[in-house]
Amino acid sequence: MGRFRRESHVFRTRDVLREDYQPESLEERGEKLDEYATALQPIIDGNQPDNIFLYGPTGVGKTAATHQLLTELRSDAQAYDDIDVQLVELNCTGLTSSYQVASNLVNEFRNPDHQLTSVEVDRDPIPETGYPQKRLMRELRKDLESVGGTIAIVLDEIDHIGSDDDILYELPRARKTYDLDAKLGIIGISNDYSFRDQLGARVIDTLCEEEITFPPYDATQLTAILEKRAEQAFHDDVETTAAVRLAAAYAARDRGSARQALDILRKAGDLAKREASENTGGAVAVDEAHVEEANQLVEQQQVLEGIRSLTQHAKLTLLTICAIEAREESPERTRVIHDEYQQVALANGYDPLKRRRIHDHLSNLDLNGILSQVDVSNGRGNKNYYELDISLESVFQVFEETASELEVQPIREHAVRKGLV
Ligand SMILES: Nc1ncnc2c1ncn2[C@@H]1O[C@H](COP(=O)(O)OP(=O)(O)OP(=O)(O)O)[C@@H](O)[C@H]1O
Numbered sequence: 001m002g003r004f005r006r007e008s009h010v011f012r013t014r015d016v017l018r019e020d021y022q023p024e025s026l027e028e029r030g031e032k033l034d035e036y037a038t039a040l041q042p043i044i045d046g047n048q049p050d051n052i053f054l055y056g057p058t059g060v061g062k063t064a065a066t067h068q069l070l071t072e073l074r075s076d077a078q079a080y081d082d083i084d085v086q087l088v089e090l091n092c093t094g095l096t097s098s099y100q101v102a103s104n105l106v107n108e109f110r111n112p113d114h115q116l117t118s119v120e121v122d123r124d125p126i127p128e129t130g131y132p133q134k135r136l137m138r139e140l141r142k143d144l145e146s147v148g149g150t151i152a153i154v155l156d157e158i159d160h161i162g163s164d165d166d167i168l169y170e171l172p173r174a175r176k177t178y179d180l181d182a183k184l185g186i187i188g189i190s191n192d193y194s195f196r197d198q199l200g201a202r203v204i205d206t207l208c209e210e211e212i213t214f215p216p217y218d219a220t221q222l223t224a225i226l227e228k229r230a231e232q233a234f235h236d237d238v239e240t241t242a243a244v245r246l247a248a249a250y251a252a253r254d255r256g257s258a259r260q261a262l263d264i265l266r267k268a269g270d271l272a273k274r275e276a277s278e279n280t281g282g283a284v285a286v287d288e289a290h291v292e293e294a295n296q297l298v299e300q301q302q303v304l305e306g307i308r309s310l311t312q313h314a315k316l317t318l319l320t321i322c323a324i325e326a327r328e329e330s331p332e333r334t335r336v337i338h339d340e341y342q343q344v345a346l347a348n349g350y351d352p353l354k355r356r357r358i359h360d361h362l363s364n365l366d367l368n369g370i371l372s373q374v375d376v377s378n379g380r381g382n383k384n385y386y387e388l389d390i391s392l393e394s395v396f397q398v399f400e401e402t403a404s405e406l407e408v409q410p411i412r413e414h415a416v417r418k419g420l421v
Pocket residue numbers: 018019020021022023025026027028029056057058059060061062063064065190191225258259262
């Protein structure tokens with residue numbers, strides 16, 4: 001027998017616990033789905049759609065709800081001859097300017113593999129850089145005209161665009177500006193609450209006509225979500241009740257994320273599976289010990305993934321903390337961090353943000369377990385000091401892998417000289 005052997009004591013369908021599995025219906029989100037459906041109703045009524053802004057922390061069903069409702073909408077729309085609903089979806093992770101969002105949108109329309117629209121746009125893709133803004137908008141206009149009907153444009157992780165956000169003003173107004181027949185509705189999705197406040201008033205007015213907030217799940221909701229998935233994922237004779245409850249409790253205590261809860265349960269299942277194949281025979285259970293170990297693994301992985309998906313200025317803020325850490329000067333206060341951040345931003349070719357925004361980024365990094373706040377004021381309650389809550393080496397590694405455009409090497413060398421990595 002070779003190294004790999006098919007084994008099915010534990011999982012019936014492990015994929016059901018994976019992030020990319022789209023459940024037929026979302027559990028525990030009845031009210032939010034109703035609210036969201038009401039905001040989409042103008043499309044079915046043949047009217048101009050409202051632009052919708054969806055907020056909520058990571059893993060609380062924003063994307064899954066959007067997929068479910070837009071699929072239903074398209075299918076229900078077929079009953080009406082006078083509406084033709086087209087969808088285009090763009091994940092804005094790593095797109096840090098209006099140009100990039102617009103050019104990727106055009107290429108999304110032109111990519112036959114990604115097409116969610118029933119109309120093919122048979123034009124060549126456009127380059128990621130180099131087109132003058134006017135020409136780019138002309139191309140976008142041509143595509144919108146070709147696709148026609150009612151076009152719902154989903155911009156997921158929209159906060160990655162940062163402050164170069166003209167497109168978020170222009171896109172919702174494109175129908176008027178270009179005198180298009182097509183009706184456009186923009187659905188922006190973000191897990192960065194502070195992003196909305198950073199948008200200019202004119203963008204907020206156009207983009208956020210309807211705002212829907214998805215709150216974190218509590219332990220009861222997560223238990224219901226996991227129970228449903230566990231039924232499909234595990235064999236009937238595999239005991240999972242206690243594991244499901246504990247995985248839900250861990251995820252609820254941390255961020256209330258269904259993604260996290262599913263990750264914990266899947267990993268716990270892997271650990272149980274490994275054990276089952278070592279000692280054959282006996283009843284199989286995914287138990288609390290598996291969940292505890294799985295929870296630790298997921299926590300580590302989550303922090304590293306969190307760094308990968310940070311916006312550029314959040315990365316620059318983190319890089320600043322690394323520089324301070326490498327000089328053994330942390331924890332440091334927000335004012336000093338902001339002073340140094342400005343130099344780091346400029347050195348990396350970015351216009352620095354104001355202190356208030358850096359304060360938000362520091363809080364977000366703290367929330368995501370990457371930094372921690374330290375009280376250094378001898379109990380007088382001044383908590384605006386921050387330090388790294390994970391190893392310098394792990395941050396360097398993620399940056400070197402995914403943010404090679406940032407100047408990480410000199411900071412790493414400094415840390416090496418100090419014997420910190
Ligand atoms: N109510 C639910 N019922 C069943 N599964 C859910 C529910 N909410 C979320 N999930 C599952 O959890 C995972 C994460 O959900 P989703 O991607 O929709 O989160 P999100 O809020 O868009 O997160 P992010 O902001 O990180 O993209 C997916 O696998 C999804 O199917």
